[in-house]
Amino acid sequence: MRVRGWFLDTRPLRASRTFRDLWAGSAASQLGGQIATVAVLAHVWELTGSPVGTGAIGLATGVPMVLFGLLGGALADRADRRAVVRATTAGQLLVAAGLCAQALAGHQNVVLLLTLVATGTACGALGAPARRTLPVRLLPSDQVAAGLALSNLSFQTAMLAGPALAGLIIARWGLFAAYAAQAVAVAISMLAMIRLPTMKPVGPGAGGGGRRAERGGWQVVLRRPTLWGSMATDLSATLLAMPIALFPLVNEVRFGGDPQTLGLFLSAVAVGGVSAGLVSGAVTRRRRSGQVQLIAAATWGLALAGFGLAGQVWMALACLAVAGAADTVSVVTRSALIQLETPDAYRGRVSSVEHVIGVAGPEVGNFRGGLLASATSASFALVSGGLSAVLMIAAVAAVNPSLRAYRTPPATERPTLSRTADVAKAAG
Incomplete structure (x- = not known):
């Protein structure tokens, strides 16, 4: 293998415009998710001042992530996966708008905040299995690993940059701005979903x-x-x-x-x-x-x-x-x-x-x-x-x-x- 072949394999971005759109939308959504994670953590701490309160975030995200992830798997094998991803992304966009609204209105209700977080997590988990199946339908088999590597790189980059960016936004413009940044990121992801082709399950079963x-x-x-x-x-x-x-x-x-x-x-x-x-x-x-x-x-x-x-x-x-x-x-x-x-x-x-x-x-x-x-x-x-x-x-x-x-x-x-x-x- 040539030395050039060791570096990031960008063939999927060149080979498929649809995968390129999906990757860009997912990258935006991942960055927005990291910003929202820090914003919710800071918001719950501001409202409760208690580690029990911040620990409840794990409960609000962990339970729907497992339950709705399992349901999402069956749904992804029964329906058009494009429709599933679009619908669940739309749900996440509505939740992001709700987080913006409650921050702008100055609500001090931690139960409402955690309910919105749990709802957004449920939407994401419901669409996660369908979303995982998209690259293999959009790319040749020898490029699937490269496509997943690109997706993982965007996730790792979001993990590295997202929390720091969230801290900067919250410090300068407050929680509403952080939630608004997440809403914009989810909207970008939603736009990327529009150009996806139909992807109904195929084959026996x-x-x-x-x-x-x-x-x-x-x-x-x-x-x-x-x-x-x-x-x-x-x-x-x-x-x-x-x-x-x-x-x-x-x-x-x-x-x-x-x-x-x-x-x-x-x-x-x-x-x-x-x-x-x-x-x-x-x-x-x-x-x-x-x-x-x-x-x-x-x-x-x-x-x-x-x-x-x-x-x-x-x-x-x-x-x-x-x-x-x-x-x-x-x-x-x-x-x-x-x-x-x-x-x-x-x-x-x-x-x-x-x-x-x-x-x-x-x-x-x-x-x-x-x-x-x-x-x-x-x-x-x-x-x-x-x-x-x-x-x-x-x-x-x-x-x-x-x-x-x-x-x-x-x-x-x-x-x-x-x-x-x-x-x-x-x-x-």
């Missing part, structure tokens, strides 16, 4: 599969080794080695509790993710994506074990940057593999399974790490968690030769419409 439609996604995953292996690899990494909850304790015990250092921990992960995105061509052009995911997930575990042992700030930040880069590679390869290996008629439901694992795994992993650290130490929780993740990933690789040997189909192949009859029969 299209239409949702009857009363037990919600089970179809889990059945397809469990019957295809590449799918359950890829998801098990991700779950092993997040359940056993999620470090975010331990950042304050590590900072307090090892680095004096400086808030700036705590902020650098989070930034280092994002910097690693953005850096990996900028050279993602080295990954997206490789066809052995199952092998790449396994190596990247194991690197995540080793890097976090290193973070648990790091005695200097620079070393800790370097380990977190490596972990962030490995996470980006793992996410991109996993997402592409799942979309390419899933028959189109089941993509919505399988995407909802991926969504639930992606949401629940990190949260449970953070909880596990906090419990273990409280009983032992932060270093023990990080090192044992990271090494346990590596061992579990190695076990998945050992028992799943299909994942180890998986190759991304060349551009001439269309796996979305092949090998579906047997899967449709198995999923019932």
